[in-house]
Amino acid sequence: MSEKPYNPRPWSYSREKCFLECERRYWLGYVQGVEFAPSAAMRRGSEKHAMFEALVQGKEVEGMDADDMAAWNRVEPLVRDEQVETEKELAVDAFRMPVDYDSPDAFLRGKLDVISGGLIIDWKMGQSMMYDQRQADIYAILLSAKGDVCWPLTVSFVFPYIKPECSGTDFVSFGPYCYDPKGMRDIWDLMQSELMALETEIGKKNPADKEDWAPNPAGCSGCGVWASCDFCNGDHITKILEAV
Numbered sequence: 001m002s003e004k005p006y007n008p009r010p011w012s013y014s015r016e017k018c019f020l021e022c023e024r025r026y027w028l029g030y031v032q033g034v035e036f037a038p039s040a041a042m043r044r045g046s047e048k049h050a051m052f053e054a055l056v057q058g059k060e061v062e063g064m065d066a067d068d069m070a071a072w073n074r075v076e077p078l079v080r081d082e083q084v085e086t087e088k089e090l091a092v093d094a095f096r097m098p099v100d101y102d103s104p105d106a107f108l109r110g111k112l113d114v115i116s117g118g119l120i121i122d123w124k125m126g127q128s129m130m131y132d133q134r135q136a137d138i139y140a141i142l143l144s145a146k147g148d149v150c151w152p153l154t155v156s157f158v159f160p161y162i163k164p165e166c167s168g169t170d171f172v173s174f175g176p177y178c179y180d181p182k183g184m185r186d187i188w189d190l191m192q193s194e195l196m197a198l199e200t201e202i203g204k205k206n207p208a209d210k211e212d213w214a215p216n217p218a219g220c221s222g223c224g225v226w227a228s229c230d231f232c233n234g235d236h237i238t239k240i241l242e243a244v
């Protein structure tokens, strides 16, 4: 358990998603400071992200198997850019001004897998084609705040490990979501008001009373704090079945 005082900020895509999916998970992870235990899929995703980060930077990577090679060959043309940046940590304050990623003033932050000119790539290393435009909006907000940006900004979710079924494409991707400077103000205003509304909602809850934080058994599968969740109490399958 963490000794740090609880603070709802900085927001991130994963933090917002966590609260919206299961308040009890949010309470355990962000309020009580229980460490999120990565699932096997998350561990694999982290390994592949690290591998691709090194590959994009032109480094030699040992231990790549045939799937890794095929995945890299599919997407490598996307990142042939000498100026390409990887794993870029960005944050903005409540006025959308850029601040350090770990700044106490950070209101919203994120780690961008690849930035190549105005293109942001988010690698999705799994097999399930899940992505969320909210994540793209957050990345566009973070990058656009920097000022020296190539417009229009585009965000693509790229799945290197999924072989395309149809001919004509080398890799599976979703997007690009496109952003121009004029539209960023509206996206920010809405996002900021939504996140502040969540802060108000969270502020009404008692950090010391878990009953204030609703569990959602629909999200138990793969939950990183499941072992500490006494709602499920080691019986999450039963709870899931009861919930459907």
Ligand code: SF4
Binding pocket: 022, 023, 024, 025, 026, 028, 215, 216, 217, 218, 219, 220, 221, 223, 224, 225, 226, 229, 231, 232, 236
């Ligand atoms: S195990 Fe289920 S109910 Fe408990 S925190 Fe995780 S998602 Fe929520």
